[in-house]
Amino acid sequence: MTSNRRTFAIISHPDAGKTTLTEKLLLQGGAIHLAGEVKARGQARRARSDWMKIEQQRGISVTSSVMTFQKDGTVFNLLDTPGHEDFSEDTYRTLTAVDSAIMVIDAAKGIEPQTRKLFEVCRLRSVPIITFVNKVDREGRPLTEILDEVADALALDVSPQSAPLGMGGLFTGVLDFSNDTVAKPEGDSREYLGRREPLGELPDDLAEEIELVREGYPEFDLEAYRHGDLTPVFFGSALKNFGVEELIAALTRWAPPPRPQPAGERQIEPSFDEVTGFVFKVQANMDPQHRDRIAFMRMVSGTFKRGMKLTPSGLGKPIAVHSPILFFAQDREIADTAEAGDIIGIPNHGTLRVGDTLSERNDVRFTGLPNFAPEILRRVVLKDPTKTKQLRKALDDLSEEGVIQVFYPEIGGQWIVGVVGQLQLDVLVSRLEAEYKVEAALEMAPFATARWVKGSDAAMKTFADFNRANLAKDRDGDPVFMAKSPWDVNYQVEKNPDLAFSATKER
Ligand code: GDP
16 A cells, blocks of 8 residues: 655745745645745744744744644645754755755746755755746746756756746746646736636747756656656745646655655664664753653554553663654544654653654664754853753753754863854743753863764773763763864874774764
């Protein structure tokens, strides 16, 4: 039996129209009734937590959430990825939990830096991509120029499935190549409200352009798409509702159902007879009144039933999942059952960590969920020295959540945090204050980079004897070499051939 689940993300550069498209997809799916609700709900949620003020000030989305909607028997799980380039760790991890992606491009701007970065992450895992060229109701670049740019910049075959008839002031609808009908703008708002007409005569220059788009590119090829080598391209306008139906149809027909996931040497198929999944995100303190945490688990196999006992790989003993959460767009709903491809939120008190596998029999470990090498290291300085305990708790919590990585040096009491983007530091300081009542400053650390070290006990001991001042432990107590420079790392790597130094840590 093939699954009716489609678990996907939207990747885009800020302002390309991801939020608008999300609203329209949810509307189509009958999940919400008023456009604008996504943002309105988002704001209500933000108001609940102080640290999210940063998000408001900067007009960006730092948290990612899950939205589930249904259409004609297909269940779509849309994982929202924060779009800001500074806060990419979370985004990257979210992309490990999807089976496909929609790439939104602004018709006037083409491929922008963040689009490309996110695309590269998708390519690493061969995630298939459907392209949506947005804002054709405004002036945009010539169609072939946009298509060629996607093909060249991303080294990808493009297969146009539709084309706008004119753009900006000349826009008169979107032609669907599959059935030669034109979706027409209606009313004062010039929105698509469902009216389609057969394609009529076109002015010569437009007919020529359409012909080029239609004939000049490869035909759609399901296998090439599923391998991530070809992207079908839809033109449309999220704001005016053009192309949205087509995207849902394409997801239904072409996007892959839940894929098998690597677990060491094995591949766990969705049909595997045991409930398994992995945590790709932990969100804590969404409500400051309750110190709750929600671990987002992507189901890989089996049929989950409420109350089931699952064993987290990081814990070793089973937990009963009594009140799992499913994310229907209107509201959070308590999940009774969930299957491969679904995301469930598991409330917990810090037992679940990003990267954990959960399974019924505790016999599976998913691999490939990356931890990113910290590129910026800072020393945490307390303003009130009596708050050491609170700070330690906060740093442990936030590193579990994946907001920061924390390093406790063997010598001295200076705790170090590592991040991949500057914004994470702002989030850290602001959350320390809002949620833990700890005032702290961040100062330059005497280290430039960090490497996890592994080796035999004897080799580790020798290394430690010589490098005590550069050794730290991470949140899990694993040894980390803190280096003053990349040169330092190379020197130690050469000098210690029997130790393994790694920039990232896979749990
Ligand atoms: P995001 O940052 O990618 O989530 O982008 P938004 O969905 O917030 O859109 C950014 C801006 O572009 C907003 O002002 C939207 O109203 C506008 N926008 C989005 N889609 C369209 C479209 O199809 N046509 C036009 N003209 N504007 C759009």
